Amino acid sequence: MTDENQPQMTRIQQKNRELILEGALGAFSANGFRGATIDQIAEAAGLSKPNVLYYFGSKDEIHKTLLTTLLDLWLAPMLGIDPEGEPLDEVLRYVSTKLQMSRDYPRESRLFAYEVLQGAPHLSEILGGRLRELVDQTVAILARWIDEGRLAPVDPRHLIFSIWALTQHYADFEVQVRAVLGPGHDPYAEAEIYLENLFRRMLEVEAGR
Incomplete structure (x- = not known):
């Protein structure tokens, strides 16, 4: 159930989250949690590292x-x-x-x-x-x-x-x-x-x- 007080994501925000999770899937499945880095995820997603950290506060949060x-x-x-x-x-x-x-x-x-x-x-x-x-x-x-x-x-x-x-x-x-x-x-x-x-x-x- 969606929290009515939680702001809805725009299409761009939703798309960027999907790109990050797709990039993370490649990084984590190839290198494991310890071997994967935010830089690798950002590169795979086609986004900057600060942009990735805007959507997810840490590598741990992305992984979970x-x-x-x-x-x-x-x-x-x-x-x-x-x-x-x-x-x-x-x-x-x-x-x-x-x-x-x-x-x-x-x-x-x-x-x-x-x-x-x-x-x-x-x-x-x-x-x-x-x-x-x-x-x-x-x-x-x-x-x-x-x-x-x-x-x-x-x-x-x-x-x-x-x-x-x-x-x-x-x-x-x-x-x-x-x-x-x-x-x-x-x-x-x-x-x-x-x-x-x-x-x-x-x-x-x-x-x-």
């Missing part, structure tokens, strides 16, 4: 704003799991969406990886609050499907961890993946087939059980 803004994007696929849907289809759709996000948003994935590797100083409250609540809700859905015999019995939380690890790897270690596969390979297209087969075999309920 960026992470918070991107978190909605990152959590959206889990929110899209339909409790009334076909269980295996819903899980496989989630896997596919997470892989597509790794393909389409590799910088965002690496940004979160950097943050977590540093102990998540800017995300600790969200990870232990909002994210945990969403994971708990998803675990409850998965556990119900397992109890109903509609998914093979697995630990729901570790299933979620596995999906994260096996999809985001292709963004976080894309250089390594492409180097190992060599030319002529599409990592994401090949991963789509492999991961669907892997999770289908893991979760599909055997006939007659």
Whole structure:
């Protein structure tokens, strides 16, 4: 909800904020929080350093704003799991969406990886609050499907961890993946087939059980 007492930003101000956050995404995902500088962000945004600091008081503020803004994007696929849907289809759709996000948003994935590797100083409250609540809700859905015999019995939380690890790897270690596969390979297209087969075999309920 917008604060009525808070002045509305002009189009130019909104555009400049977007330019700064876009520039910061490149700087932070490439260099991490410690390695990125205001000068790098300003150059990437096409703005002066004083202009950047007009909109954001510090590098820390830019980083926290960026992470918070991107978190909605990152959590959206889990929110899209339909409790009334076909269980295996819903899980496989989630896997596919997470892989597509790794393909389409590799910088965002690496940004979160950097943050977590540093102990998540800017995300600790969200990870232990909002994210945990969403994971708990998803675990409850998965556990119900397992109890109903509609998914093979697995630990729901570790299933979620596995999906994260096996999809985001292709963004976080894309250089390594492409180097190992060599030319002529599409990592994401090949991963789509492999991961669907892997999770289908893991979760599909055997006939007659």
